[in-house]
Amino acid sequence: MRSRFALFAFAARMALMPHGTAKAGLEEGRAAYARADYCAALNELMPLAKAGNAHAQRMLGIRYRQAKSGARASLDT
DSSP states (O other): OHHHHHHHHHHHHHHHSOOHHHHHHHHHHHHHHHTTOHHHHHHHHHHHHHTTOHHHHHHHHHHHHHTTTSHHHHHHO
16 A cells, blocks of 8 residues: 555656756747747747746746737737
């Protein structure tokens, strides 16, 4: 019984861990935003935000609020 719980806990922890590709996309999105390439930043951050990444959601929210280079139109589609 104890080994089943340990296995379940390990599996749950692995399932909830952030994956390396998500972090890579977030870093690329941040870099694109920093160099004012808002289209590339949107392309990097949107899939992460839809998947539930809070950092990507926050960055998109800030971008939407600032409405840089037509952000409202591109985020509404």
